[in-house]
Amino acid sequence: MPTPSQMFDDGTAYERMMGRWSQQVGEPFLDWLALPSGLRWLDVGCGNGAFTEVVRRHDPTATLTGIDPAPGQIAYAHQRAGTEGITFLTGDAQDLPFADGSFDVSVMALVIAFVPDPVQALHEMTRATRPGGMVATYMWDLPHGVPLAPLHRALAELGHPAPQPPSAGRVGPAGLADLWQSAGLVEIAAKQITIPVTFEDLDDFWQSNVQFIGPLGEVLRHLPQGGRDALRARLGMILPIDAQGRITYRAVANAIRGRRPATGRP
Numbered sequence: 001m002p003t004p005s006q007m008f009d010d011g012t013a014y015e016r017m018m019g020r021w022s023q024q025v026g027e028p029f030l031d032w033l034a035l036p037s038g039l040r041w042l043d044v045g046c047g048n049g050a051f052t053e054v055v056r057r058h059d060p061t062a063t064l065t066g067i068d069p070a071p072g073q074i075a076y077a078h079q080r081a082g083t084e085g086i087t088f089l090t091g092d093a094q095d096l097p098f099a100d101g102s103f104d105v106s107v108m109a110l111v112i113a114f115v116p117d118p119v120q121a122l123h124e125m126t127r128a129t130r131p132g133g134m135v136a137t138y139m140w141d142l143p144h145g146v147p148l149a150p151l152h153r154a155l156a157e158l159g160h161p162a163p164q165p166p167s168a169g170r171v172g173p174a175g176l177a178d179l180w181q182s183a184g185l186v187e188i189a190a191k192q193i194t195i196p197v198t199f200e201d202l203d204d205f206w207q208s209n210v211q212f213i214g215p216l217g218e219v220l221r222h223l224p225q226g227g228r229d230a231l232r233a234r235l236g237m238i239l240p241i242d243a244q245g246r247i248t249y250r251a252v253a254n255a256i257r258g259r260r261p262a263t264g265r266p
Contacts, residue, residue: 011048011076019050026054039104045111049077101130108137113165136257145252185258201245
């Protein structure tokens with residue numbers, strides 16, 4: 001099985017499949033964080049820069065650094081129209097190349113479930129955040145809250161279940177709360193964010209989501225043509241398609257925030 005960085009190395013495919021939904025969650029997430037302008041932000045697992053771009057729009061005065069293990073994602077992030085002046089680096093969330101207290105805010109957007117050791121990643125985020133600074137994340141409510149939930153359901157019904165991310169069992173609402181508490185963070189708060197997911201028709205859904213990226217993409221990659229035909233037919237039966245052919249449903253993300261204590265070490 002390829003590593004997460006290998007499975008998510010196509011920034012263009014990720015943008016169509018997930019980037020737009022990440023940005024839709026990102027706006028209310030930032031409103032909820034309610035942070036002042038001009039801060040130093042670290043976007044851990046920034047991928048193709050989808051959320052980093054939202055932070056830039058939200059606060060043009062922020063100093064932004066994004067880091068991700070996939071070179072293809074970083075290359076795409078550099079090309080985004082809204083990321084000029086942002087520093088993007090390749091690197092590992094579990095071993096961040098930054099000095100203690102380098103940032104005012106450290107965030108993860110739709111990443112923590114894919115990190116093999118989320119405890120270590122959260123320790124690193126906390127370490128890289130100044131005392132009194134904020135550490136936060138949002139992650140789809142797995143497995144049913146993800147925008148790709150209908151595709152997962154259809155594959156499972158056809159006998160081709162896709163694996164969940166390596167840390168999926170640790171990042172539900174209770175798991176996130178445990179992680180933030182175990183990291184010694186304070187002023188912890190949580191929130192669920194719901195967004196609409198819409199597609200023009202079944203063709204739009206198919207072209208957007210049947211991408212060879214992530215764990216789901218590995219399953220799709222190995223489906224024979226007959227299997228893909230059966231998958232499309234099954235999706236046509238289970239998707240909420242209205243009289244005009246339009247598809248609309250909901251996705252849900254779990255968000256959590258906390259602050260590094262003003263004194264002491266993480």
